[in-house]
Amino acid sequence: MNRTFLPLLMEWPDIAAKSVRLQVTNSAAASLHRGHPWLYTERIKQESHQGQAGDLAVVFDAKKRFVAVGLYDPHSPIRMRALRASKPGPVDADFFAERIRQSLARRQPLLKTATDGYRMVHGESDGMPGMVIDRYAETAVVKLYTLAWLPHLSSCLVCLLEQQPFTRIVLRLSRSMRQHPECLHGLEDGQVIYGDPIRETLTCIENGLRFEVDPVRGQKTGFFLDQRENRAQVEKMARGRRVLNAFSYNGGFSLAAARGGATEVTSLDQSSPALESSKRNFNLNADIPAVAQAKHLTIADDAFKAMAELVKQKQKYDLVIIDPPAFAVRRSQVKEALNSYGRLAHLGINLLADGGDIILASCSNPVSPEDFRQTVCAAAERAGRPLHAITETSHALDHPLDFAESRYLKCLFARA
Numbered sequence: 479m480n481r482t483f484l485p486l487l488m489e490w491p492d493i494a495a496k497s498v499r500l501q502v503t504n505s506a507a508a509s510l511h512r513g514h515p516w517l518y519t520e521r522i523k524q525e526s527h528q529g530q531a532g533d534l535a536v537v538f539d540a541k542k543r544f545v546a547v548g549l550y551d552p553h554s555p556i557r558m559r560a561l562r563a564s565k566p567g568p569v570d571a572d573f574f575a576e577r578i579r580q581s582l583a584r585r586q587p588l589l590k591t592a593t594d595g596y597r598m599v600h601g602e603s604d605g606m607p608g609m610v611i612d613r614y615a616e617t618a619v620v621k622l623y624t625l626a627w628l629p630h631l632s633s634c635l636v637c638l639l640e641q642q643p644f645t646r647i648v649l650r651l652s653r654s655m656r657q658h659p660e661c662l663h664g665l666e667d668g669q670v671i672y673g674d675p676i677r678e679t680l681t682c683i684e685n686g687l688r689f690e691v692d693p694v695r696g697q698k699t700g701f702f703l704d705q706r707e708n709r710a711q712v713e714k715m716a717r718g719r720r721v722l723n724a725f726s727y728n729g730g731f732s733l734a735a736a737r738g739g740a741t742e743v744t745s746l747d748q749s750s751p752a753l754e755s756s757k758r759n760f761n762l763n764a765d766i767p768a769v770a771q772a773k774h775l776t777i778a779d780d781a782f783k784a785m786a787e788l789v790k791q792k793q794k795y796d797l798v799i800i801d802p803p804a805f806a807v808r809r810s811q812v813k814e815a816l817n818s819y820g821r822l823a824h825l826g827i828n829l830l831a832d833g834g835d836i837i838l839a840s841c842s843n844p845v846s847p848e849d850f851r852q853t854v855c856a857a858a859e860r861a862g863r864p865l866h867a868i869t870e871t872s873h874a875l876d877h878p879l880d881f882a883e884s885r886y887l888k889c890l891f892a893r894a
């Protein structure tokens with residue numbers, strides 16, 4: 479047992495006593511007043527001095543009135559992430575403790591659902607811009623998107639541990655942070671910064687289903703926590719059906735369908751390790767009779783190619799789930815992304831048995847829900863199978879949406 483923090487973290491240099499004063503454009507001030515937490519460099523008219531990452535920055539408007547206070551990062555195009563706007567107030571350990579307490583309180587309803595894998599702190603939407611904390615049973619995974627959190631990290635994590643007694647905390651660093659090793663003083667992405675090293679495979683429970691989690695090498699922080707409610711919905715639709723789960727990763731939707739009584743589930747992903755993990759996840763849940771009875775098949779291939787091949791073979795499924803990775807991160811990629819969603823929808827509908835259901839998700843942030851829906855519907859029309867009984871879902875309770883940039887997930891359920 480080694481339930482202590484990495485000494486490096488406890489000895490992190492203090493922030494400067496003097497905060498950086500930033501005078502900003504009127505539009506930036508208005509946006510911060512409205513609660514948008516980001517201040518881009520180009521919207522700063524005057525900067526008192528160049529501070530260090532993590533120093534506090536106080537923002538003023540042209541008339542020198544207080545606008546916001548937040549974390550300063552000289553290495554990021556987002557120069558300041560606001561913690562308080564419109565009304566000044568302290569930013570200290572008590573402040574962080576309160577934000578973390580509120581985040582945890584928001585998730586209370588989840589604890590009644592046999593779920594110990596969920597997002598505890600969702601960055602901007604929980605008032606902790608640039609910090610995500612995911613819980614996987616007794617392990618917390620803290621993902622940072624700005625160097626500005628580093629001087630404050632140990633005090634935040636002490637608050638976290640007071641509220642939830644984790645046995646381990648894993649640190650994940652964004653790509654942009656990893657580009658500044660000189661600011662990391664030896665901290666590494668994937669490092670265990672508190673508690674025991676990871677020796678065994680970690681697991682978490684989602685709605686009573688067990689999943690392996692690899693917080694160091696896995697995608698995101700180890701599991702796609704954002705699809706929990708959509709998986710639960712799929713479970714309700716699966717009885718007696720033949721299911722195709724494209725872009726299956728480690729089989730989240732596949733397991734849900736199996737427990738819901740699907741007779742056969744095919745997981746399709748280009749990643750063989752992800753498919754191997756999905757097979758292990760079926761084994762982990764083999765004590766559930768419906769999971770043990772469902773036939774689980776895997777296809778390791780490009781989904782576009784494999785689905786076209788399945789169409790050629792005249793395969794039909796009663797339930798087709800398509801949950802690809804983000805196709806667009808910038809506006810300039812939206813057209814191409816919509817084109818890909820259209821192709822996938824067309825392929826999926828051609829694989830759908832009469833009266834079957836298709837579930838299509840998009841986690842491309844710049845793709846609007848309207849464009850996504852329209853593209854999918856148009857593809858269905860082209861395939862001669864117009865969609866009906868369409869419902870759309872968005873974010874679950876642990877991925878709150880207080881902030882436009884965090885509105886990425888769209889999921890469409892429809893019958894054709």
Ligand code: SAH
Pocket residue numbers: 701702705724725726727728729730731746747748749752779780781782801802803
């Ligand atoms: N549906 C999953 C999450 C999907 S993440 C869940 O519920 O957890 C996206 C997945 O798509 C990854 O596993 C990745 O390996 C896979 N992938 C990316 N591009 C692909 C492609 N062209 N063909 C097949 N799989 C692909």
